[in-house]
Each structure stands twice: as structure tokens, then as C-alpha cells.
Amino acid sequence: MSKVAIVTGGAKPDSIGHEVVRRLLKEGMQVVVADLYEEGFKAMRQCTCIRCDVADPVSVAEMIEKTVKQFQRIDVLVNCVGGSWGITRRDLISSPPLGFRGLTNCSLEDWRIIVAVNLDAVFYCCRAAAPYLRKQGGAIVNVSSVAARKGIPPGSEGSSGPYAVAKAGVMGLTRQLALELGPHGVRVNCVAPGVISSGRLKRVMALTGKERGPEGPMATIPMGRVGTVDECAALIVALCTDDTAYMTGVTVDINGASYAA
Amino acid sequence: MPLEGLKGRKALVTGAASGIGACVVERFRREGVDVVATDIHPGQGIAVADLTDADDVEKLSGKAGTPDFLINIAGGPVAPTREQTLPELRQGSLKLEDVSETEWSKVLAANLTTAFLVCREFAPRMKARKFGRIINFASIAARRGSDRVGVHYAAAKGGIIGLTKTLALELAAHNITVNAIAPGFIKTPRIAQAGWGDAGEAFIESLPLRRAGKPDDIAGVVAMLCSEAGGYVSGATIDVNGGWYFGP
Numbered sequence: 412m413s414k415v416a417i418v419t420g421g422a423k424p425d426s427i428g429h430e431v432v433r434r435l436l437k438e439g440m441q442v443v444v445a446d447l448y449e450e451g452f453k454a455m456r457q458c459t460c461i462r463c464d465v466a467d468p469v470s471v472a473e474m475i476e477k478t479v480k481q482f483q484r485i486d487v488l489v490n491c492v493g494g495s496w497g498i499t500r501r502d503l504i505s506s507p508p509l510g511f512r513g514l515t516n517c518s519l520e521d522w523r524i525i526v527a528v529n530l531d532a533v534f535y536c537c538r539a540a541a542p543y544l545r546k547q548g549g550a551i552v553n554v555s556s557v558a559a560r561k562g563i564p565p566g567s568e569g570s571s572g573p574y575a576v577a578k579a580g581v582m583g584l585t586r587q588l589a590l591e592l593g594p595h596g597v598r599v600n601c602v603a604p605g606v607i608s609s610g611r612l613k614r615v616m617a618l619t620g621k622e623r624g625p626e627g628p629m630a631t632i633p634m635g636r637v638g639t640v641d642e643c644a645a646l647i648v649a650l651c652t653d654d655t656a657y658m659t660g661v662t663v664d665i666n667g668a669s670y671a672a
Numbered sequence: 673m674p675l676e677g678l679k680g681r682k683a684l685v686t687g688a689a690s691g692i693g694a695c696v697v698e699r700f701r702r703e704g705v706d707v708v709a710t711d712i713h714p715g716q717g718i719a720v721a722d723l724t725d726a727d728d729v730e731k732l733s734g735k736a737g738t739p740d741f742l743i744n745i746a747g748g749p750v751a752p753t754r755e756q757t758l759p760e761l762r763q764g765s766l767k768l769e770d771v772s773e774t775e776w777s778k779v780l781a782a783n784l785t786t787a788f789l790v791c792r793e794f795a796p797r798m799k800a801r802k803f804g805r806i807i808n809f810a811s812i813a814a815r816r817g818s819d820r821v822g823v824h825y826a827a828a829k830g831g832i833i834g835l836t837k838t839l840a841l842e843l844a845a846h847n848i849t850v851n852a853i854a855p856g857f858i859k860t861p862r863i864a865q866a867g868w869g870d871a872g873e874a875f876i877e878s879l880p881l882r883r884a885g886k887p888d889d890i891a892g893v894v895a896m897l898c899s900e901a902g903g904y905v906s907g908a909t910i911d912v913n914g915g916w917y918f919g920p
Contacts, residue, residue: 607904634906660918662918
């Protein structure tokens, strides 16, 4: 029986999650896409697409239930949903808000929404999937951010202070779950991407011009380029396979040498 | 699925005669990578070189040309010599006052100078080709400290992390990534022979993954970093230790 993977945030084209889905299918897995972006479902016929608001624990529980009902197992969970905007049903396809939202000037609503989608959601999904992952072992990969390492410099566009804090929480969550699930053969790791040329980045750059990226000035990236969705997805998929069988609790930084932890 | 970006590439692997190095060579060959294997310890298909000696490193470049992947595995807690190329590992823990200045210098040379000399020889060639993946070997001894291997080894491996970060910055613009792998307890035949694995069932049971590592576990991460998955990873130290220590 082939392995079953859940990818949250896999429906938007030109996203890291979307490319992860494509690659897990190539690995021969059956893939469940959990996303609010139902517009993307039509183009993903090889997957089981489930409308899911990962920031809502009831919605997450239903998604896991449907998955298990259909496939009887879960081997892999990749938590890709995240971001500072375009993350709720209301703003899903809107443009990025301009202006820097730091911890001292964001609204309380900003804080609650961003932390809910970037951190609470990972907790809900991992917790709901854990009993099934534990049955035969498996892997969880979370997506953190270079923002968790270095914060978001004021003046940046398209990211936010609450996002940096939530992503640091994802690193802590990854370590804690590694301890709890390791003895059951479930590895839990994390990637921390720097600037990646996803559709979302393109939409930010279209508004702000080339110089000001979501993590600070683009010219400061030592490799002199942003990362590709392909590179990031390939790394995430490698963390789901036996090549990384002895890694758990680890955050792999993928940022073009812009921050060495 | 084979990993993208490995087939047809050229690799130089140091410390390739035994343990993790030999396993990396085998993995690369399975992936269709053309490997030059070097070690101070002679063996089949091994280009013998003492990499603490810049002349030997220069001679090696005649055989290795310009590798796409440079994997610096040579090293260990006991420094080899040309006479004793695969020294026995000591039993028990090595205390500060037991480390002589001679041993300090030798272990630093075997673990840190080797990586420096090999990078200095091959990085300029990679720069000319605008492609390279360098992987250096750190250790959990540099990450969390060690109860066993001694200050010289831990310090040398800490040096590897500084070397790695600095080269990552220096070579980034030339499309060369530089990363380190920090293995935890990897039960190679030599380590098993020294009885390190017997130190404790309790220790193994304290690891989240409840087992010692295998050389294959490290070779997989080397392959990952050389593949498409490693294209934008640079300056990183990857902890491969079963959850023993999570990194900074």
C-alpha cells in the first residue's frame, strides 16, 4: 500500500506547498491537499483535495477524519500554510498590505490572525495527525522562516513581526514534537527558508520594486539570488524520505547564506 | 526516486577508506557520481594522501581535477600518521590534563588544517567553473560538547563550523555552497570496536530515535545537500544525531 501524505497549503499554484505536492506524487505517495484555496482544487485531480481552515481545530479534525476514512493511514504531514497575508478566507486572494507591521504597531487582530495561521495551525495539524503517524512511523516537516532566526527588519514589505515570532514558535514546536514522537518512529523536522521566488514574493515585488524584499534588502543575500520553489520543495521532500532517517528536531536553513545559525 | 542533480557530477571524498567516508563513496557511485576517493590509509581505489601536508594536497589535485562536490570527511579524535594510518580509538574519556600539546596540534591538523588546505586547493577551481558544493564534517562534539573525545577534537570541529560559515559567505557569489554536517553517535565498525557503543543502553534509550546512527544515515544527508535540495542551502550546519541535540 502506498504511503499517504497530507500537505497543507498545497493548492495555490507557484507556491512551495504546490511543488511539494507534485514531488510527493512523483515519489509514489497518495497526497491529500488541505487548503482554503478551493479555486486550485480543479487542477489537482491526482490528489484528494479537502477544504480546510487550518487555523480552526474543528476544520482540521474533519480533514484528518476524512483522510483516514479514505486511506486508513497517514505517513507524512507537511505544514506549508503560512504567511503574513493572503491566509484567511477573507483576504485569500487580496494584494499584500503595504507598510511594515512590527510588534509595536500591528493591530491585535493582525497578531491573532498571523499567530493562528502560522503557529496554532501547525499545532492543530500535528496533534490531530499524530495518532495515525505513530501507528507505522513517518515524518512531519514544518515550514519555519529565516525570520525566526533574525527577525524582520523594519521597513520590509510583505512580512511582519508577528510572523517572525510565530515561525520561531514553529521551531520550538518541531523540537518538542521530535521528543514526543521520536520513540514512535515519527521524525519531525523543519525548514527555514529565506526569500523564495514563489507567487507570493512576485506579488510583493510587483508592488514594492526589486530592492525591498520581505526579509530586508535583496542585495544583502550573499548568493546574489532568491531561492527557487523547486529547491525548497526538494529539501522538504528529502526530509520526508529515508535519506534523512537519522534527523529529527532539526531546522534546516535554506537562505542563500544570508543567515548561518 | 533518484535525487536530482547528482548523476554525471564529479566528487572528491576525503577520509574515504573507511566508515562514513567509504559509505559516502558507495552512495555517490550508486547515484552515478564519478568519485575520486582519498585517504591517508591505503585501500582499493584510494588515492593515498596526507592532507595535513600542502604538497600532498597539491599532488592530489592532479588526480581530482575540478570536482563539483568536495566532501571533507578526513579526521577523527585520534590523529593518523603515515606510519599508523588507522589508529585505534582510545577507550574511555579523555580529560583536559591528559591532552599533550603534541596531541592538541596533531588533532587540530588532522581535523581542521586538512579541510582548510583542501578547500584552498579546490575552491578556486570551482570558482572558475561557477559551481560547487562543499561539505565539511563537524561533530556533535562541537555542538553540545563531548564527554569523551577531548578538547582538541571538539575545538577542531568547532573550527570547522567557523570555516564553513566564512567560506559560505566568501564563495556564495560564485555559486558555491558550503555546509557542515554534525554527526551524532554513528556506529562505524571502528567505533564499535573501541567499545563506544557499549557505553550505554541507557544512552541509546535516551535518544528520541532510540538507536545509534549508521554511516548510511550520513551518506543520505550528503547526497541531499549535493542534490537540487541543497542548491540554496549554504552556511548551515546540519545536525544528524537522532534528536540528541537540536542545534542553536
